[in-house]
Amino acid sequence: MTDIKRLEDIASQVRRDIVRMVHRAKSGHPGGSLGCADLLTALYFETMKHDPAFNMDAADEDVFILSNGHISPVWYSVLARSGYFPVEELKTFREINCRLQGHPTTHEGLPGVRVATGSLGQGLSVGLGIALSKKMTDDSRTIFCLTGDGELQEGQVWEAALFGAHKQLDNTIVICDRNNQQIDGSTEDVMALGSIGSKWAAFGWDVMEMDGNSMSAVVEGLTEAKSRLGKGKPVFIVMKTEMGAGVDFMMGSHKWHGIAPNDEQLEAALAQLPETLGDFAV
Numbered sequence: 001m002t003d004i005k006r007l008e009d010i011a012s013q014v015r016r017d018i019v020r021m022v023h024r025a026k027s028g029h030p031g032g033s034l035g036c037a038d039l040l041t042a043l044y045f046e047t048m049k050h051d052p053a054f055n056m057d058a059a060d061e062d063v064f065i066l067s068n069g070h071i072s073p074v075w076y077s078v079l080a081r082s083g084y085f086p087v088e089e090l091k092t093f094r095e096i097n098c099r100l101q102g103h104p105t106t107h108e109g110l111p112g113v114r115v116a117t118g119s120l121g122q123g124l125s126v127g128l129g130i131a132l133s134k135k136m137t138d139d140s141r142t143i144f145c146l147t148g149d150g151e152l153q154e155g156q157v158w159e160a161a162l163f164g165a166h167k168q169l170d171n172t173i174v175i176c177d178r179n180n181q182q183i184d185g186s187t188e189d190v191m192a193l194g195s196i197g198s199k200w201a202a203f204g205w206d207v208m209e210m211d212g213n214s215m216s217a218v219v220e221g222l223t224e225a226k227s228r229l230g231k232g233k234p235v236f237i238v239m240k241t242e243m244g245a246g247v248d249f250m251m252g253s254h255k256w257h258g259i260a261p262n263d264e265q266l267e268a269a270l271a272q273l274p275e276t277l278g279d280f281a282v
Contacts, residue, residue: 002046008215009276010081011041015246016273017077017090017280023266024282025094028102031256032148033074035179035212035241040078042218043144047226052083054111062141063130065115067123068148068177069103070258076100079112081277090280121154123147124174128160131169131234142229143172150182153191158203164234165204172234173225174205177212179243181254197238205236212241247272 014037022028044050048062066075073093080087085099092098099108103118114130117123127145134141151157164172176196180187187193197207206228210221218239225235243257244250247269261269 002219004216004219007038007041007045007219009274010045011037011215012246012274013277014041014074014077014081016270016275017081018073019247019261019266019269019273020279020282021073021076021090021093022260023263024091026260027094028073028260029070029258030073030247030261031181031243031250031254031258032068032071032177032179034247034250035243035245036071036074036146036177037246038215038218039146039175039177039212039239040074042215042222044078044082046219047222048144049141050082052111054084056114058114058130058141059137060139060141063114063127063143065123065127065130065143065145066104066117067127067145068120068151069116069118069123071148072100072102072104072118075104075112079110080280084112085110087278087280091282120148120151121156124157124160125163127174128164128167128169128172128234131164131172132167134171135167135169141171142226143169145172145174147174147176148182149176149178149180149193149196150187150190152176152193152196153187161200161203161205168232169234170230170232173222173229173237174234175210175212175237175239177241178238179241181243181252181257183254183257185254197236200236204233206231206233207236207238209238209240212239213245
């Protein structure tokens with residue numbers, strides 16, 4: 001049986017890592033990172049088969065692609081907390097020549113990162129390429145790809161959606177972080193997305209919804225998504241979250257998409273997030 005409390009404790013520490021990393025760097029994207037902390041915690045500590053020893057070819061391993069690469073703080077925290085690199089390295093976030101750049105990169109060889117992402121709209125194409133290669137080599141493992149909802153305004157995403165359905169890449173689960181916010185405001189004000197699920201269903205994907213800020217709902221949703229694989233269609237999850245989830249003054253506002261908390265705001269945020277695994281030293 002899944003230990004939901006354990007996962008919630010890990011997610012709390014991940015959220016502490018996020019606000020501390022962004023505060024220390026004085027830049028970064030805390031809002032979406034906080035909103036997706038439950039998902040990435042569930043993926044790496046419960047759902048995915050993966051190995052922190054890390055090899056780029058990912059043979060007989062599940063693969064995660066962070067297409068919305070600007071929320072790198074949450075991914076770096078989860079990678080470190082699951083053993084890919086030392087937790088203390090989180091303090092180097094966004095430093096010059098560090099491995100933890102603002103968007104994930106590969107040239108510095110950070111374990112866990114297989115492709116540079118953050119140029120929005122491109123990650124899904126890469127993920128589907130990996131999914132096709134696994135099909136061709138009879139590797140039964142799963143590809144997970146996270147996108148932002150504002151990212152769906154990019155045309156390349158819809159080309160990839162057509163490709164995934166056409167190639168019947170039913171080893172693929174795409175999760176869209178539906179927080180209704182992007183850097184310039186509400187997604188519906190910037191460029192309305194309407195019924196995302198209906199659009200993906202029309203493109204030939206098996207569509208479901210999930211509450212992304214309830215750990216039990218995330219675990220159950222990912223389990224349900226995996227049960228739908230192997231039936232001729234890739235799976236698309238509309239994951240409803242709050243930007244800034246876990247920190248009350250950050251929640252629900254696009255203003256926290258890409259700014260760092262000041263000293264006072266950091267302390268207010270940390271007061272809401274229990275330290276469960278030990279903070280990285282600065």
